[in-house]
Amino acid sequence: MIQYAAILMMMIGLYGLFINRHVMKIIVSLNVLELGLNLFIISIGYVTGGIAPIMTSTHATSALLYVDPLPQALVLTSIVIGVGTTALGLAIARKIYETYGTLDLERLEDK
Amino acid sequence: MSPIFLIAIPLILAFLSIISHKIAPYLVIAGTLFNSIALWFITPGVHSIGGFELPIGINLYVDTYTMLGLAVVNLLFLCVVIIHIQKQKKYASVLLVALVGLNGLLLTGDLFNLFVFLEISGIAAYILSTSNQKPYHTFQYLVMGSIGSSLYLFGLIILYAMVGSLNLMHIVHLIETQNIPYSSLILPFLLMFIGLGVEAKLLPFNAWVKGILSHAHGFVGSIIASVYAATISFVFGRLILHVFQFEGRILLVITILLLVGVVLGEAMAFSTSKAREILLYSSIAQASIVILLFVQGLVIWAVYLIIANAIAKFVLFTVIGHASKEQCDELSTLSGLFQKHVFVGIATTIATLSMMGLPLFVGFLIKVNYVMILANQSQWLIIIVLILSAVVEGIYYVRMLTKLWFSEQETPNVQYAWGVQALLAIMAAFLLIFGIIREPLSRFDDTIDQITEEIEVLF
Amino acid sequence: MKKLFGFVLVMALGIIIILSLQANPEFPAFGDVDLSDRISIRFIERDAMGDILYGITENLESGAANIVTAIVVDHGHLTPGGGFPGGTMIASSILLLYLADDQFRSKVKTFKWIEGLAGSFYVILGIIGLLVSGYFLKNILPNGVIGDLLSSGMIPIVYMLIGLKVGSEIAGVIDHFLSEEETI
């Protein structure tokens, strides 16, 4: 269920990138896209009835049903990268505002 | 020596360069010099990280293919740094991070790690492109690049859900042994192809290129059009040859897409009169040709084409970008540029003629060889398009050269430092020598790419 | 009208992707994943042999204690958390200091030192592993007992360095955003 919602969330982010002509909203749409992607990656590793992949001292050796830990590690990396991209995008947005005096791409496209 | 030093040493220097802005330019020079020397001493083979063996841990893989890529990228990067570090001191840390990302892209054998390095080098490229003072185009580049890498990650995750591995060699092995039908692999492969295609300037995913490169001065132009383009082409080639392995109808679609890219790139270069736009559209067409050769399975000639293009683009963007920064971009205002600078003029002429593929230059050799191989495979459509594009390319490059050599009015006033002139002369000599002496080129053949043999050994 | 068209187009694309994933026999359905054909199962197998340790939950109290940044960073190998969330919390606390104190700015300059040195030490730690055992970032410390604070080899040290690095770096970013000077 949530897997398909994640894919649709990515697509909504893509839709936002298509229709929005405002710098801030484009960055928001990019964030929505990345969030959907992260949810999708996590949902790839989910096993019905599985527990969080954290070893405890009580059952370190017993064969419990864990969810796949690898996608979670991937998502941590991907979140970090997303923050970097967002911060850089906001810095560039400010630079755009200083240079052109507007954040509306329609108005500054011909400048 | 372990290839990890090529990534680790520039990373340390990048962290140290944050502390003090005074020593940062020297750290950049030290890092690039270290990489240019150390790359000749690294040992080929699989190097796993953290003590985990191949399918589990991240690994770096070195063979002749990687070595060629490393040599080209690091030496060109050294040239860029030597020429421009004086004026671009505030980009010192970013240059080191870009070096880390590019070396990592070439070395890594893990597809998720490839995504991480793609983002690292991408973010470095966005910051470098701010030196154009066109924040709107930088923003466009950032958005396109982020969408591209997100699509790459999406495809990669679908692939991971199917085969259960992230390692390049392990994925290739698993796809072969588990008999996964090709039809179920099309979706992830297409998404990954589009994602990388954004960075590799393939049509129709390259809307950012015009904004960045048509305003680029020598610094950004030579880095993005030459160093980055070479790296992405090497990475793309490896993925196409081993992972994607397009076949059937999808091969036809991709081939037509790339051919359209070649034709449109050449046509747009033909119709413009601005020097930098000519270069950027021609580099779009060249990128499509390189990927086309990889899709058709011509490894060695695609690699030579990447190298020759990277050197020629470096010369052209350094010369024209430098001139256009001080003058206007139009060809008519630049006319007669080479009357004062004969050395620069000769170097540029050699680079251009080599890109056009005239005899005596290395471009000719490459072009003849891949056309011959394609003729043996009787791919007549591709040959016709490639020859037509070469003719169009010849026309507009000759037009550009005549404009730059001869003029009626007074000549523009542009200064080139002696060091720059010497470097350009060395590169032009390189293109000329390898065009005449063909022995070294025949040392390598399609066996430079050892992944298939390595997989048989490992699994 | 243009928006509606775009929405329909994009949703159709999403539904095509979903349907093609559903029709794909190789793609596992949600929650129906067979871990035995993924490489991550090999982590768990090797874990049983005691080679790798990547986290232990001792008791429920640790969840409440996560509010304190130091515990998040230090216990990264025991509980959920670690370098990056902890570092971000450091940065958030600095953000609060910023909002409270106007004179705070002058002290932020020292973060550059922390940032550069923590990052360098991380790579140097990796190179030490390479020189000692032949693998980059190879664990060279004893694993310890499951559940102890000083266990899991080098992971606590690495987390601490990453926490410092991320905290100072994001504090620098916030500094740039709040001050009016040029960011790029």
Next chain:
Amino acid sequence: MTLLDVIMLILSLLLLIMAFLAVSSKHTMKSVVFLSVLSMLSVVGFILLQAPDVAITEAVVGSGLVTALFIFSLLSMKPKGEKQ
């Protein structure tokens, strides 16, 4: 259909609605706030999918740091020219 399925269904619908609102609301500040809400909802999703590590990171980063950065940069650009 278990309780978990019902919760996931409601969560999916909420996620989609919030994503749509974040993307298409007229006011920039509103869409930033919706993005923060979306991030918080996805934290719930991460917890349901048994990923506590990711949930902590997303909670700190997504709804704390990123929102703060957005709001600071919106405040630093005086909204005189933009009516949207």
